[in-house]
Structures are given as C-alpha cells and as structure tokens.
Amino acid sequence: MTTKTSHRQQLLGKVRNLMHANRREHDGHIYTVPSPDTYPYQWLWDSCYHAIILRHFDAETAKEELRSLFVRQYDNGMLPHMIYWEPSEKHNINWGKDGVSSITQPPMVALAVQQVLDVDDDRQFLTDLFPKLADYYDYLLKHRVDSKVGLAGIINPDESGEDNSPRFDPALGLDTKQSLPQNFAARLELVEADRNASFDLDRMKQTFWVYDVPFNSILFENLQIMAEFAAILGRSSESRRFARAAEQLLEAINQRLLPEDSGDYWPIDGVNSKELNCLSWHIFAPLATGVMTDKQAHSLIHRRLINNDEFMVKYGLRTVAESDSSYDPEGFWRGPVWIGVNWWLVRGLSRYGYHELAHDVTVASLKLLEKSGFREYFNSETGEGLGAREFTWGGLVLDMIETRDGSEELRVL
Ligand code: GLC
Numbered sequence: 001m002t003t004k005t006s007h008r009q010q011l012l013g014k015v016r017n018l019m020h021a022n023r024r025e026h027d028g029h030i031y032t033v034p035s036p037d038t039y040p041y042q043w044l045w046d047s048c049y050h051a052i053i054l055r056h057f058d059a060e061t062a063k064e065e066l067r068s069l070f071v072r073q074y075d076n077g078m079l080p081h082m083i084y085w086e087p088s089e090k091h092n093i094n095w096g097k098d099g100v101s102s103i104t105q106p107p108m109v110a111l112a113v114q115q116v117l118d119v120d121d122d123r124q125f126l127t128d129l130f131p132k133l134a135d136y137y138d139y140l141l142k143h144r145v146d147s148k149v150g151l152a153g154i155i156n157p158d159e160s161g162e163d164n165s166p167r168f169d170p171a172l173g174l175d176t177k178q179s180l181p182q183n184f185a186a187r188l189e190l191v192e193a194d195r196n197a198s199f200d201l202d203r204m205k206q207t208f209w210v211y212d213v214p215f216n217s218i219l220f221e222n223l224q225i226m227a228e229f230a231a232i233l234g235r236s237s238e239s240r241r242f243a244r245a246a247e248q249l250l251e252a253i254n255q256r257l258l259p260e261d262s263g264d265y266w267p268i269d270g271v272n273s274k275e276l277n278c279l280s281w282h283i284f285a286p287l288a289t290g291v292m293t294d295k296q297a298h299s300l301i302h303r304r305l306i307n308n309d310e311f312m313v314k315y316g317l318r319t320v321a322e323s324d325s326s327y328d329p330e331g332f333w334r335g336p337v338w339i340g341v342n343w344w345l346v347r348g349l350s351r352y353g354y355h356e357l358a359h360d361v362t363v364a365s366l367k368l369l370e371k372s373g374f375r376e377y378f379n380s381e382t383g384e385g386l387g388a389r390e391f392t393w394g395g396l397v398l399d400m401i402e403t404r405d406g407s408e409e410l411r412v413l
Pocket of ligand 1: 034039043045046161162163
C-alpha cells in the first residue's frame with residue numbers, strides 16, 4: 001500500500017468509526033448525534049453534514065439520515081432544528097415545542113440530498129422526498145421571505161447555526177463584552193417570547209428578525225437545486241417556480257445586503273432596518289453558494305484572504321476577523337475555527353477555481369484533526385480542540401478530499 005493510500009484508508013477508517021459510534025435508531029428511524037455527550041439528539045444542519053460525509057462510504061445510511069429529518073416535519077412544512085427522539089437530562093433545552101424545537105436551521109437539506117444523489121442516483125429516493133422538500137422550501141418562501149423585502153428572515157440566532165455569533169449582538173441588545181450564558185439566556189428569552197406570541201410569525205418578527213447573509217445565500221443555492229430536482233422529475237412548472245424564486249432572492253440579496261460602497265455582504269436587523277456590521281465569516285457565504293460573480297469572488301479573495309490575514313490562520317478560517325472588536329479565539333462562534341466553516345470555504349474556493357487556496361484550507365483542516373482530534377471547534381491561534389468531543393463535523397474533511405481528489409493534501413500528512 002502506498003503512503004497516500006494508507007493515509008486515505010486511515011482517515012476513512014476514523015471517520016467511519018466516529019459516524020458509526022454516533023449512530024442511533026429510534027422506531028426504525030436512523031440518525032446520527034453530533035456528539036454523544038454534549039449533543040445526543042438530531043440537529044437539522046448537522047444531519048445534512050452527516051449525509052454529505054456518509055455518502056463517501058455508506059450512501060444507504062446517508063439517505064436514512066435525511067429521511068429521518070422529515071418524520072417530524074411541521075404541518076406547515078417547517079423542519080425543526082432539533083428532534084428529541086429520546087429525551088434525556090443532557091442538553092435538554094426547551095426550544096418551545098414538545099419533542100422538537102420551534103425554530104429551524106440553515107436550509108441546506110436539498111444540497112445534502114443532491115450530494116447523496118451524486119454518488120447514488122436513486123430516483124425513488126428523490127421521488128419520495130421531493131414533496132416534503134418542496135413543502136419545506138415553500139414554507140420558507142411563503143412565511144420567511146418577506147414579500148416587501150424579498151429576503152428570508154430568521155427568528156433566533158440559533159437558526160443561523162452560529163448560536164452566539166457577534167453578528168447578532170445588537171439585534172439581541174447585547175454588548176460585545178458578554179458571557180456565553182448571558183448570550184444563551186437572551187436566545188432562550190426569545191423562545192419564551194415566541195411561545196407567548198403563540199408562535200405567530202408577525203408577532204415573533206417584532207422581537208427578533210434578521211436577514212442573514214449565510215441563511216439567504218444557502219437558500220438561494222438550494223432553491224436552484226429544487227428547480228433541478230423538479231426538472232429531473234418532470235415537474236416543469238414547479239421547476240420554473242423554484243428557479244424564479246431563486247432569481248428573485250438573488251436580486252434581493254444583491255440589492256439589499258450589498259451596500260454600494262462595500263464589496264462585502266452584510267446582514268440586516270429587520271426590526272429596526274439597521275445593517276449589522278460585525279466582520280464575521282459570513283462574508284464568504286456568498287462565495288460558497290454561488291451568489292457572487294467571478295469578479296466579486298476575485299475581489300473578495302484578494303481583499304480578505306490573499307492580501308490580508310484577518311481571517312486566514314494556520315488552521316483555516318477564523319469565524320470572526322481578528323480586527324473585529326468582538327473577536328475571541330476561544331469564544332465558540334466568536335472567532336474559533338470550525339471545520340464546517342472551512343468546508344463552506346473550500347466549496348467556494350473550488351467553485352470559483354481557486355484550487356490552491358482550497359488545497360491550503362483542506363490541509364489546514366486535516367492538520368487540525370491530527371493535532372486535536374474530532375472536537376467541536378478549535379482555538380484559532382493555537383489549534384487547541386474545544387467544546388464537544390467525538391464531534392462529527394471533522395468528518396467533512398473526508399468530503400473536502402474525496403470531492404476534489406485530494407491526494408495532494410494527504411501527502412502532506
Ligand atoms: C451547536 C452549534 C450548532 C449545531 C449544534 C449541534 O449548537 O452551534 O450549529 O447545530 O451545536 O451540533
């Protein structure tokens with residue numbers, strides 16, 4: 001066996017073992033917990049990442065993971081960000097509803113389905129899932145996309161997947177100097193307010209309503225994928241409808257989230273129509289999802305990555321730029337490196353042809369795994385592993401390598 005092959009086998013073996021150890025079954029539904037100790041339930045975007053990892057060695061389980069997400073879909077189409085299949089004492093936070101949460105997470109499930117279909121062209125799987133997928137995206141289009149603004153809003157920072165990101169501090173009424181428990185309390189207060197508002201969206205929107213950059217960018221790419229799915233299934237009017245929704249969303253993103261004097265996209269606090277100007281990794285989300293033109297991508301990459309070290313570190317991308325006053329290398333979503341974010345960046349760089357940089361970020365992610373193992377997030381200055389253990393997202397490194405024929409990356413180990 002060559003060294004390269006054995007490195008690949010080793011990585012594959014480690015990821016396979018981790019995913020297997022974290023797999024759970026309940027009433028015939030299969031899902032994977034992000035971390036057995038810290039996160040022993042099912043999370044929406046985590047399951048999308050899981051399917052993207054699993055497809056490299058077990059497409060059947062990848063499909064199960066995605067199917068189980070839809071078992072607790074709301075009647076109105078929403079997918080909850082958490083499903084408590086087997087409630088326990090651990091991390092048992094009341095997110096507003098019985099057995100599920102009352103909020104959603106970044107809408108990347110169509111992308112996850114597409115990635116699985118790329119390796120396993122299972123038409124029946126798509127046929128079965130499509131109506132449920134359509135219900136979810138229609139929910140977002142009908143209820144979350146503001147008809148006047150044209151953008152999707154989120155009702156809690158946790159819907160971004162970046163729980164305590166400083167992007168949301170002003171919208172939560174918090175100062176930059178704050179503790180994680182303080183931030184968490186503010187997010188749970190929102191859930192309480194939502195419950196008091198009987199989850200009526202018009203009322204919930206008065207407390208917290210942010211047009212976020214990653215959420216809208218991800219929605220844009222996923223609507224395009226929905227148009228492709230509908231076309232594959234011969235549902236041509238639905239295909240046109242999703243394609244048009246994607247176009248309209250792109251127009252709104254460019255019109256409203258990209259101020260004229262800035263090359264970067266910024267979220268807006270919809271409660272008071274104010275731009276949220278924390279310099280976080282969100283500026284790369286439009287790159288990752290194909291929102292940008294080649295020219296914009298070139299400018300972003302040169303301004304923020306090549307000629308600038310505020311984001312890029314030895315271990316990948318800081319989630320918040322070093323130059324931002326909220327930056328904290330150990331602060332959960334306030335600066336540390338997350339492999340999920342590195343994965344989005346690698347997608348974006350590869351999409352626009354920056355293969356060398358994509359290679360560097362992949363190597364950086366591999367090195368993190370080597371140094372600190374499958375941890376939740378990493379000190380952006382030292383690479384020290386932090387947060388949950390046996391955390392699944394590290395498996396995304398396998399996807400970075402496999403989808404880009406990363407034998408070069410493996411050679412460096
Ligand atoms: C944390 C992360 C969130 C993730 C969840 C489960 O709350 O911030 O993105 O979905 O853990 O892993």
